[in-house]
Amino acid sequence: MSELVRDDDVAGQVTADLLQRPTVARRVMRDDTARMVVNRAQFDNSEQTREQTREQIREQIREQIRERTPAVRQIEHPIEYPGSSSPRPKSPLPARTSRRTRH
Template sequence: MLDGGHARPALGRAGQREHGELRVARPGRGEGGAGRPETAASLPAAERVRVVQELTRDGEVATQVTSRLLQRPRVAREAMRDDDTRFTVNRAQFDNSEQTRDKVRERMPAVRRIEHTIEYLDLVGSCHSYVATLGRLVPRMRGQEFTDDERETVRRGIAKVRGAAD
């Protein structure tokens, strides 16, 4: 948690942070404070989940809690088994990367020119690859009989190539 805008240090004593978890000394439980409060322990799991959701309605709080929870290897592993969660995390990573790229492009116009050159070379290379592949295949296939379906499939493929090039 934040204390005056600054992260509290990780300390190993009761009532202080240790390895990303808050350890609180509880009466009758020794200095480690390993047990949970009786109130939380008596609630069903669904109710505890509802309470946590309620407490994390604030975006900043939710971000901090989620970040800390995902730093637990077991929690992260279990969370990533859910397809929707994994998709959402991957989408966020992509969006963050895209935002970073946009900032770099704004600050350094030369980057966009370099990207243009790379994209141009990719396009030219794809064209050469396509022509080279056809140059190998077409001579080997001369004289072969094609069904009407095969000819139509090739025509559709050529139309797709022309459409993509336009």
């Protein structure tokens, strides 16, 4: 039997087909080693799926940033930076007044 399923793809398909038989699945799950290997494979598959999902989300975010970055570069700043020769516009907020402390 092991000679016939030397290829992992074939072995996986044969195993999946056999485990669809309820009596075979129950018998396999009584074997501690088989159950442990199946549980480990389930955990590994879940972890791989989570990592792929995370990477897809990261790539979507990168793509959104790439799409939006040209627009950000084109934004003009209405207020000049300090040290420039142009006067700065007046603030819409009232000027601060100093408070005197009483002794």
